[in-house]
Amino acid sequence: MKKLLLPFLVLLFACSEEDPALEFPLKAEEKFSSEIFFSEYIEGTSFNKALEIVNLTGITIDLEAEAYSLKKQQNGSGEWMSELMLTGEIVHNDIFVISNESATIPEIIEQADQLKTGSPLDFNGNDPIGLFKDGELIDIIGTFNDSEEFAKDQTLRRKKAITEPSKTYNSQDWEVLKQDTVNDLGKY
Numbered sequence: 001m002k003k004l005l006l007p008f009l010v011l012l013f014a015c016s017e018e019d020p021a022l023e024f025p026l027k028a029e030e031k032f033s034s035e036i037f038f039s040e041y042i043e044g045t046s047f048n049k050a051l052e053i054v055n056l057t058g059i060t061i062d063l064e065a066e067a068y069s070l071k072k073q074q075n076g077s078g079e080w081m082s083e084l085m086l087t088g089e090i091v092h093n094d095i096f097v098i099s100n101e102s103a104t105i106p107e108i109i110e111q112a113d114q115l116k117t118g119s120p121l122d123f124n125g126n127d128p129i130g131l132f133k134d135g136e137l138i139d140i141i142g143t144f145n146d147s148e149e150f151a152k153d154q155t156l157r158r159k160k161a162i163t164e165p166s167k168t169y170n171s172q173d174w175e176v177l178k179q180d181t182v183n184d185l186g187k188y
């Protein structure tokens with residue numbers, strides 16, 4: 001029996017390595033988020049700008065079908081502008097990256113699920129960015145109608161304790177990293 005069991009265990013281990021989902025089956029008590037939300041913001045040098053969204057809702061989100069979009073408020077004043085409709089899907093426990101197409105840091109381009117030149121992916125630290133669903137704001141980075149430089153030359157990473165979007169920006173919910181930090185882009 002022992003001779004048969006060992007290859008079986010090796011096989012089982014090899015399989016579980018290939019598919020992380022097998023190692024961490026969903027527990028019945030696991031709490032899902034009610035919505036997708038921003039998980040990272042990169043305000044780097046030049047056009048090195050990116051936004052990351054995470055899906056912890058337990059279901060696949062079709063961004064286009066549900067009309068998710070991004071908008072920017074230029075320098076914290078005026079109307080929301082430069083609406084960018086998001087396209088594609090995010091499966092549960094996955095992330096979606098939107099990057100400025102003119103970025104020069106390779107990871108920003110490599111990790112991108114959607115690329116855009118210019119606005120709204122041209123924020124420079126004082127431009128609130130909103131995540132919208134069918135025209136309704138669901139999550140925000142920065143404070144609407146506030147021209148303060150809240151994240152100039154920084155990477156912001158949402159703390160793991162935060163599992164829901166928020167229509168009010170709270171800097172306490174974000175970890176601040178130095179300019180051009182991209183090592184967690186495309187990961188959660």
Ligand SMILES: [Ca+2]
Nearest residue numbers: 075124126127
């Ligand atoms: Ca600005």
Ligand SMILES: [Ca+2]
Nearest residue numbers: 040184185187
């Ligand atoms: Ca990340």
